[in-house]
Amino acid sequence: MVSVNVTELRQHLPDYLKQVQDGEEVAITLHGKTIARIVPDQQENKREIALKRLGALSGSVIVGDIMAALDEEWTGDADNL
Structure with missing residues (x-):
């Protein structure tokens, strides 16, 4: 905390x-107190923090189904159709 x-x-x-x-607290003093x-x-801080975290992840994540295999077609429910 800055004191002034x-x-x-x-x-x-x-x-x-x-x-x-920028997130810092400023203490105001008068005669040293x-x-x-x-x-x-x-x-505002919570919003800005969330936006910064999302921005930091930009380009480093893949959006999609995390359970689906990338190179295989899903056939797990074929016997139920």
Whole structure:
């Protein structure tokens, strides 16, 4: 967690908000004591994390029936037809 005093926060607010957007908490201090915290929105974080995980899997997975053999035709239920 990053700790910043009120004056520094006012001067560089966009930079600190970017850090929060990236998932980091920012503690705001006044006279050396923490008076508030800016924390990332949990709902947005869960969504972003899921999207990043899916993006990381892109191109490395095969979509389809994982139980079906790749080079054989299914005949397991032929006797029931």
